[in-house]
Amino acid sequence: MAIPSAIGIEEAVTLHSEPEGDFAAHKSTLNALGTVTLLGADHGLASLYDVAGLAMMWSVLNAWLQGAALLRTAGVDAAKYAAFARQMAVGVADWLPGYAEQIDADSFSAEVATLEGSSIQC
Structure with missing residues (x-):
């Protein structure tokens, strides 16, 4: 890799x-x-890890390129966006262990940003 x-x-x-x-x-x-x-x-595991890793890598890169293109329309340089994007990527990476626990436990309860207990009426 x-x-x-x-x-x-x-x-x-x-x-x-x-x-x-x-x-x-x-x-x-x-x-x-x-x-x-x-x-x-x-x-087969090495091959599966390779494909999984590349899927993640290219998804992150494509998301960053899209963000750079969006911000460029407002005159923001990609270099300036890169620092913010790196911070976002680290934040997302920090979520992975928690999601891994949910996947391994086959339990996908909503833990944040739920409407449960909210005073919002529909």
């Missing part, structure tokens, strides 16, 4: 799914590629 120039540095993430014994036998060689992560024995 890296561009060619990043291969061999820590930022290069290499995903592996194979039996732990096989992985251990080759880990020192694999470490030369970058940060190596063993995901389990199921050979």
